[in-house]
Amino acid sequence: MNISVIGTGYVGLVTGTCFAETGNMVTCVDIDEKKVKKLSSGKVTIYEPGLEKIFERNEKEGRLKFTTSLEEGIKDARIVFLALPTPPGEDGSADLSYVLGVSKNIGTLLQKGDYKIIIDKSTVPVGTADKVHDNILSKLRARNISNPEELFDVVSNPEFLREGVAVEDFMKPNRVIIGTSSERAKKLLGELYAPFVRQGNPVIYMDERSAELTKYAANSFLATKISFMNEISQLCERLGADVDMVRRGMGSDERIGKRFLFPGIGYGGSCFPKDVQALANSAKQADYEFKILEAVMKVNENQKKHLLPKIYSYFNNNLKGKRIALWGLAFKPNTDDIREAPALKLIKELTAAGATISAYDPEAMANVKREIGDKIIYAGNQYQALEEADALLIATEWSEFRTPDFIKIKSLLKKPVIFDGRNLFELYQMEERGFYYVSIGRKTVELK
Ligand code: NAD
Numbered sequence: 001m002n003i004s005v006i007g008t009g010y011v012g013l014v015t016g017t018c019f020a021e022t023g024n025m026v027t028c029v030d031i032d033e034k035k036v037k038k039l040s041s042g043k044v045t046i047y048e049p050g051l052e053k054i055f056e057r058n059e060k061e062g063r064l065k066f067t068t069s070l071e072e073g074i075k076d077a078r079i080v081f082l083a084l085p086t087p088p089g090e091d092g093s094a095d096l097s098y099v100l101g102v103s104k105n106i107g108t109l110l111q112k113g114d115y116k117i118i119i120d121k122s123t124v125p126v127g128t129a130d131k132v133h134d135n136i137l138s139k140l141r142a143r144n145i146s147n148p149e150e151l152f153d154v155v156s157n158p159e160f161l162r163e164g165v166a167v168e169d170f171m172k173p174n175r176v177i178i179g180t181s182s183e184r185a186k187k188l189l190g191e192l193y194a195p196f197v198r199q200g201n202p203v204i205y206m207d208e209r210s211a212e213l214t215k216y217a218a219n220s221f222l223a224t225k226i227s228f229m230n231e232i233s234q235l236c237e238r239l240g241a242d243v244d245m246v247r248r249g250m251g252s253d254e255r256i257g258k259r260f261l262f263p264g265i266g267y268g269g270s271c272f273p274k275d276v277q278a279l280a281n282s283a284k285q286a287d288y289e290f291k292i293l294e295a296v297m298k299v300n301e302n303q304k305k306h307l308l309p310k311i312y313s314y315f316n317n318n319l320k321g322k323r324i325a326l327w328g329l330a331f332k333p334n335t336d337d338i339r340e341a342p343a344l345k346l347i348k349e350l351t352a353a354g355a356t357i358s359a360y361d362p363e364a365m366a367n368v369k370r371e372i373g374d375k376i377i378y379a380g381n382q383y384q385a386l387e388e389a390d391a392l393l394i395a396t397e398w399s400e401f402r403t404p405d406f407i408k409i410k411s412l413l414k415k416p417v418i419f420d421g422r423n424l425f426e427l428y429q430m431e432e433r434g435f436y437y438v439s440i441g442r443k444t445v446e447l448k
């Protein structure tokens with residue numbers, strides 16, 4: 001099938017590459033000329049495990065092309081995916097200007113006799129498919145095209161991939177949600193997704209509005225689950241319980257499940273914060289106060305700052321001249337994405353209090369440098385970051401931080417002090433190794 005993907009960011013590039021991998025001809029469109037140039041020269045623009053290999057293969061075999069021209073991009077396509085940004089607007093609602101702007105442009109380009117399916121893959125509020133439909137239709141009517149309704153269908157097909165395992169998620173999705181009332185679109189999309197659900201994972205067909213809401217409901221539920229656990233971790237600290245034990249005890253109940261129960265320094269990333277906010281805003285517009293979501297947002301903001309008072313108190317409320325090593329900048333491991341990363345908040349607060357930060361992240365340092373420049377020191381590796389530092393702070397649970405050389409850490413830090421926002425280490429081991437160790441929802445290990 002000929003496919004076009006408009007917007008070649010995290011979702012667009014993975015979507016385009018994975019569809020090419022199953023034999024489709026894919027053209028990706030982006031307005032960012034630098035990005036298109038880099039992709040056209042055979043280089044991937046994001047870090048995502050497994051992506052580079054299949055990108056190179058499909059690019060070489062001519063199944064994956066890139067352009068800045070929407071006209072050229074959609075010319076031969078039967079299916080057009082919109083993988084455009086939907087950032088939060090000032091009031092927290094999803095900014096639909098990218099999606100609606102492109103849909104108008106598509107309306108000026110559709111040609112008689114050339115049926116296309118336009119698919120919202122971006123995360124968009126309920127009613128967006130209708131708006132996209134109306135935009136295209138009004139442009140076709142303005143061009144006096146006869147029977148314009150027959151020229152296209154608009155489908156909601158939200159994306160559930162997780163950054164860090166995006167290729168795996170796309171190639172073997174837990175489920176595919178297709179929101180449409182068009183039989184023609186249903187049939188074509190069923191064929192397109194068939195290679196991805198061979199193991200029997202469901203393709204769930206529904207109406208457009210339910211599909212749009214499903215995506216927000218899923219992300220908001222996961223954000224709620226994390227926030228609930230973060231609240232439990234606060235209680236653990238106050239009541240002398242160990243959140244790791246509570247988590248294991250709870251998670252073994254099949255009704256609850258083991259995943260998304262890890263407490264930490266708050267969720268971040270390009271999706272959870274904006275999607276929770278957008279759903280709460282949609283609820284408000286529908287004259288409904290979604291009380292749980294309001295609480296989730298508050299809990300998460302507090303959780304991002306949870307370690308700060310502990311750091312201040314350790315240094316007697318004086319961070320001037322102190323150097324803190326920071327392991328992890330990305331909002332989660334296996335990605336270079338730093339959107340809404342808790343590490344950025346910590347950097348802001350700690351540098352404002354007078355501390356120097358020497359940071360290391362396996363993939364995200366270039367993105368942080370682009371955003372905050374030389375406000376912090378960028379170390380060549382995780383141990384270099386520790387040199388002359390007064391403490392180590394861990395903000396992202398990259399695998400390589402899980403079993404570090406503790407003897408080396410001790411020899412490089414001025415004092416063996418670790419603030420761990422991701423509970424990477426066992427308390428008894430930190431006690432044996434002689435560290436002052438602060439984590440989330442567990443007792444502080446004191447220096448003997
Ligand atoms: P992104 O910012 O990484 O990518 C968006 C791309 O669109 C950018 O490359 C940008 O240059 C391009 N763009 C902007 N305007 C354009 C235009 N007029 N024409 C062509 N290209 C244009 O965003 P993303 O993370 O890929 O997210 C896209 C959508 O998918 C969002 O709605 C997001 O909520 C949703 N989503 C994201 C994820 C994720 O993990 N990142 C997962 C599921 C769903």
